[in-house]
Amino acid sequence: MSNFRKSQNEAHPNKTNTILTGIILLQILFISMQIWLLFGALNNALEENFGFALTTFIGSLLMAIASIWLLRYLPEPLRKDSKNKPMVSPSRNP
Amino acid sequence: MAKKDSGKEPSWKADFPIESKRATHVSRREFAKFLGLLSGAFALSNGFIVIRAMAFPDERLEGEHFVVDADKVPVGEMLQFEIGGEDLIPYILIRLEENKWRAFEQKCTHLTCAVRYREDVNKIECPCHNGWFSADTGEVLQGPPPRPLPQLEVVVREGKVYVREGERENRAV
Structure with missing residues (x-):
């Protein structure tokens, strides 16, 4: 079985960092906008402005779907299991 | 007696195999999943406002x-x-x-x-x-x-x- 991905991950640990940071920052951005929309919807719903409440709900829902969909791209954790490491036998490496 | 056993792991540790550090640690993966959940909760509460506005429209005052x-x-x-x-x-x-x-x-x-x-x-x-x-x-x-x-x-x-x-x-x- 190819161990290309594993070697890549071990050779470039920063890549995992960047992806994770990007995902978390995007999620925080979405949540901040959702808080803003929710606050607006609460204020406007009290004023019988139903259209605004519905529009903010659709926007908030799209952002929730986006932030859950982003989880697909969470990198797998790097496992440090020494058992599966390829062993180099002394006979092959004279 | 205590000196003799100091090198060995105390037996009670076998009953608590998860270290407290590991139990309280929140990884970035878990944090990202939590943010996804939070985002869904915000969308739900926004939906609750819409449902409430539809189900309980503000009643107008009838008559004088x-x-x-x-x-x-x-x-x-x-x-x-x-x-x-x-x-x-x-x-x-x-x-x-x-x-x-x-x-x-x-x-x-x-x-x-x-x-x-x-x-x-x-x-x-x-x-x-x-x-x-x-x-x-x-x-x-x-x-x-x-x-x-x-x-x-x-x-x-x-x-x-x-x-x-x-x-x-x-x-x-």
Whole structure:
């Protein structure tokens, strides 16, 4: 079985960092906008402005779907299991 | 005896195989999943507002309601009243001039504190957070309230004061 991905991950640990940071920052951005929309919807719903409440709900829902969909791209954790490491036998490496 | 066993792991540790550090650690993956969950919760609460607005539309006040005899409220005074014994929404009736009456909901639009009419400045005050409304129109003059006070129309007929639903100009945006 190819161990290309594993070697890549071990050779470039920063890549995992960047992806994770990007995902978390995007999620925080979405949540901040959702808080803003929710606050607006609460204020406007009290004023019988139903259209605004519905529009903010659709926007908030799209952002929730986006932030859950982003989880697909969470990198797998790097496992440090020494058992599966390829062993180099002394006979092959004279 | 204690010195002898110091190198060995105490036997109670076998009963608690997870280190406390590992149990309390939140990885970035878990944090990202939590943010996804939080985002869904915000969308749900926004949906709850929509459902609530659809299921419980604001009811308009039906018909005219007698409040008080006109001669019982002097000029510059405020009267607090309820409609039909319903004390969920308290109202205030203000006699600004001899023939100038105003009626508003008493709940401040900021955090529903009870507002009161101040004759000395001819304004309505919310004492909780220093919010001020116009006694004539209910418009916000100062402070944190985001909306004007909802207003009722006042009708004086044969010395009796009645209120009814107005055009709701304060509610439409």
